[in-house]
Amino acid sequence: MEKVDVLNRILKAEDTATILGGQSPASVINSGKYVPVTAKTQDNLRCLDDAIRTGLCGEIRTVVVVGPEGSGKTTALHKLVADWTKGECLQNFSHVFNFQFREMGFSAGELCLETLIQQGHYQIPPESMCLVAEKPDGVLFVFDGLDEYKHSLDPTVHTLTSDLNQPASVSCLLASLLDGALLKGAAFLVATRPTDNVKFLKGTQLEVLGFQKQQRQVYFNNFFTDHAAANKAFLHMERTLGFYDFCAAPKFCWTVCSIYKWLIDSGTKLPETLSQLFVHILVHLIQTLSLSKACSRGLVLALGRMASHCLHNQHSSCSKHAIDSFGFQQNLTSVDSFLRVQGEEEFSFHSQLIQEFVLAVAFFLDVSTYDDVEKMLDNHKGGAKFLDFFMSGLSEPAQYRLLEDLLGMFSSDQIKGFKSWFKSSSEKTLREYNKSEHYRCFHLLHQAQNETLVKEILTPPAHPRVSHENLRLQDCVALNYVITCLGKRETLGVSRTTVLRETMEVLAPSVSLLHTVILSNCSIYKESVPLLASAVSLGVTRELDLSHSNLGDEKLQILCAGLSKTELHRLNLNVCELTAACCGDLASVLTSETSQLRILQMMFNQIGDQGFTKLCEAMHSPNCKLEELEIPNCDLTAASMEAFAASLCSGESKLRRIDFKDNMIGDSGVQALCKALQQPLCKLQSLRLFGSGLTGACCSDLKDVFMSEHCSLSELDLSLNDLGQEGALLLCQGLKRPSCPIEILRLTRCELTPAVFEEVGSVLKNGTCQIKSLHLDINSVGDKGVKYLWDAVAHPSCLLEELNVEMTELTDACVEDLCAALRDNDTLKLLELRNNCLTDAAVPAIVQVMKEKVSMEELK
Structure with missing residues (x-):
């Protein structure tokens, strides 16, 4: 067969284009406006056409193209063959044979390869067939629609043949060809929807992703x-x-x-949802058919019965006999717009979407067949993906009125029944914590496009705050619709979600309405950051949490540039892969004239002394309103403490809380801090030095701070530092000063001794001590040491409200003193006793005293 004949066969094929069936390959190629689709091979995305050509040049020259309906497989194959006939590609092949699997399925009996080729409308002369046999590496077989072939290609169930002239069944010939037994060296290009027969094919597999x-x-x-x-x-x-x-x-x-x-x-206004789109599609099809209202209604009801049958039984097609039973007799000439014929009188819908849509329409037209919403959905949930979407959309008058004009009235009982079910099931779903069900509810509300319904269903009691995880783009669309309907809200929590530009475009209106926006544990793309900054700046957002994201310096720079006029009060950048390079940008935000930023969290970022010094310089600015700074584990040392001390004494610093946890500040760094803490301009109230590499040597400087009349510290955390007995006793001397302002003191695992506990007990009883929260846990002093605290708790001058003595090696021997102290105390609210050596014998006495003391709120 000459190339020109092959080309004419492709380009002059009947134009079968329909609004649902898509444009025919011949029409696409003839128009000169062919757009290649994308394919995935291993981890790479490529143009399908290029990927096929590359695969056909490989060692195993078989390419299997797999993709869903309408993804462009057939058109790509036809375009490839047409380009071969024009000499534009694949010129290493002298012969290209193009077959449709559905046509080969009709062949009965046995035949040889030459006959099979002839039946494919290739009038190949004997001399050409000899050339095919002699040079099989110059032959390409193109097979389209493997999923429509009902016979197995498993080579193990056939007696494979290698003889071109030996008659065999079509399935045996195909299995022999594709396995390489027959015409070894030939190349193969196979296109199919996902099907079991794919596993019997060797070679390169390409996943078609479409456009x-x-x-x-x-x-x-x-x-x-x-x-x-x-x-x-x-x-x-x-x-x-x-x-x-x-x-x-x-x-x-x-x-x-x-x-x-x-x-x-x-x-006409373009549709806003999938449901609205399919309303217009059905309206267009019905109007094109020019049927009476009664005939149109009958056609849709028949289509609905067929759709129900296929979805319920999870069949893609129906036989002619089944079609007759659905009531198409008076509308057989009208079904082509909705159905396509495949195989021997097998009928199927052009797409599953229209299949589910006509079933949803039939539900609202026919109360006698579809009387119960839940039963309807349960019967079809195995095969339907969008049925409830369409039902939700069609339950609203604004969407079904167009169809009523053509099909007659929708059942008011069906609409009422659906809405009742939807409201009750949604309220139940939103009281629970199945996030995928939450998203489904949001999708249905989005399809309904009824703001009043959103407000009825998503009342605060029915919709507790939920952190939304692993959101797809379509979930973000539905979530954004719900939030914008509700108006200003407190919090949106999104985690473990890829935040592309498209994602932020969708969520931006919601972000502007929310006081707190959480995007923790997210993969944030650079292109989305300007949109996030703009949404925050234009809205009412006061808190932004980007913790545990892949933000990095470059993206933070973009964010900071967009936050110059924001009302943001809190910014959480914990674990964001930041370095010192970002701190200049943060300093610019802090010092802008419009800055409202009061709390900055930067835990586990390698900003180091260089970066922290830039933040300290920002605190010299009168524009900087920073009150709390959390920078645990940020590679800080004593080298940056002089700069920090200078900022505290600048007269402009509004910083009240600093958390240096797990930074190696060391004794010399604390010495620099202590000088600042004794200055009248320093207003720092909370200093956390948990795990900062301190020893007892720093306690003399801290004692001087406690003794200073300018000391403003009310909270000090020295936990996980080796202060020892000598250092801790120095602290106690400072704590005895009558006007010492310390109210919260944490000395967890500081190598304290019973002598220190005795001195602490003395401080608590002195009548001037302001300490309300005391943590002395993980210090092994036993009953003897803690007894000094029980004595203090019983003292009328003790103001303690919280006491933590976890892991101090308490035993049952302390219970009598403990209970006596609790009976005599009226201030203690929380007592932490976990991980001690108390036994069951201690429980009754402790429970009894807890019943007696109404002031006690929590015992651990």
Whole structure:
């Protein structure tokens, strides 16, 4: 067969284009506006056409193209063969044979390879067949629609043949060819939807992903002759539908473009949801058929019965006999718009989406068949993905009125029943914590497009604050709709989610309405950061949590540039892969004239002394309003403490709390701090030095701070430092000063002794001590040491409200003193006794005293 004949066969094929079936391959190729689709091979994304050509040049020259319906497989194959006939590609092949699996399924009996080729409409002369046999490496077989072939290609169930002239069944010939037994050296290109037969094919497998966003834009520009209309249609689709997987299918894009063009030409508003789109699709199809209202209603009800049958039994098609039982007799000439014929009188819907949509419409038209919402959904949940979406949309008058004009009245009982079910099931779902069910509820509300319904269902008692995890783009769309309907809210928590530019475009309106925005444990893309900053700046957001994200210095710089006029009060940057390079940008935010930032959290970032010094310089500015700074584990040392001390005494610093946990500040660093803490301009109230490499040598300087009349510290955490007995006793001397302001003191695991506990007990009883919270846990002093605390607790001058003596080696012997102290105390609210050597014998006495003391709130 000459190349020109092959080309004519492709280009002059019957144009089977329908609004649901997609544009025919011949039409696409003839128009000169072919847009290649994207394929995935291993971990790479490539143009499908290029990937096929590369695969056909490999050692095993078999390429298997796998993708869902309408993803562009058939058109790509036809375009490849057409380009071969024009001499534009694959010129190492002298013969290319193009087959449809569904046509080969009709072949009965046995035949040889030459006959099989002839039956494929290739009138190949004997001399050419000899050339095929002699040079099989110059032959390419193109097989399309493997999923429509009902016979197995498993080579183990066939007696494979290597003889070109030996008659065999078609399935045996195909298995022999694809396994390499017959015409060894030939190349094969196979296209299919996912099917079990794929596992019997060797070679390169390509996953067809369809159109990416840029390819969709090219497709829309090709479809619309008017550039403005193309841009309007494309942007609208991306905003309302582009987050659905099926938007990658060229066939679906053809449907959308066709409907959008019809709506734009008629001056009609474009649809806002998937349900609204399919309302317009059905309206267009019904109007095109020019049927009476009764016939249109009958057709849709018959389609609904067929859809129910297929979805319930999870069959993709129905036989002619089954079709007759659904009531199509009077509308057989009208079904082509909805159904396609495959195989021997097998009928199937052009897409599963229209299948589910007509079933949803039938539900509201036919109360006698579909009387119960929950039963309806349960019967079809195995095969339906969007049925409840469509039912939710169609339950609203604004969406079903167009259909009522053509099909007659929807059942008010069905609408009422659906809404009652939806409201009760949603309220139940939102009281629980199944996040996927929450998202499903949001999707249904989005399809309904009823703001009043959102406010009825998502009342605060029915919708506790939930951190939304692993959000897909379509989940973000539904969530954003719900939040914008509700108006200003307190908190949005999103975690473990990839935040692309598209994600932030969708969520930006919600972010602007929220006081607290949490994007923790997220993978944040650079392109999304300006949109986030803009949403925060334009809205009411006061707290932004980006902790445990991959933010990094570059993206933080972009964020800071957009936060110059924000009302942000708290910024959480814990574990964000930051270094000293970002601190200049943060300093710029802190010193801007409009800055409202009061709390900055930066735990586990390698900013070091260089970065921290930049933040200290910012605190000299009168514009800086920073009150709390948390920088645990940030590689700080004593080298930056002079700069910090200078900022505290500048007269401009508003810092009240600093957390240096797990930074090696050391005794020399604390010495620099203590000088500042004794200055009248220093107003620091909370200093946390947990695990800062301190020894008893620093306690003399801290004692001087306690003794200073200018000391403003009310909280000091020295936990996990080796202060020892000598150092701790020096602290106690300072604590005895009558006006010492310390109210919270943490000395967890500081190598304290019973002598220190005795002195602490003395401090608590002296009548001037202000300590309300005391942590002395993980110091092994036993009953003897802690007895000094029980004596203090019993003293009327003791103001303790919290006491932690976990892991101090207490035994049952302390219980009598403990209970006596609790009976005599009226201030203690929380007592921590965990991980001591108390036994069951201690429980009754402790329980009894807890019953007696109404002031005690918590005993651990």
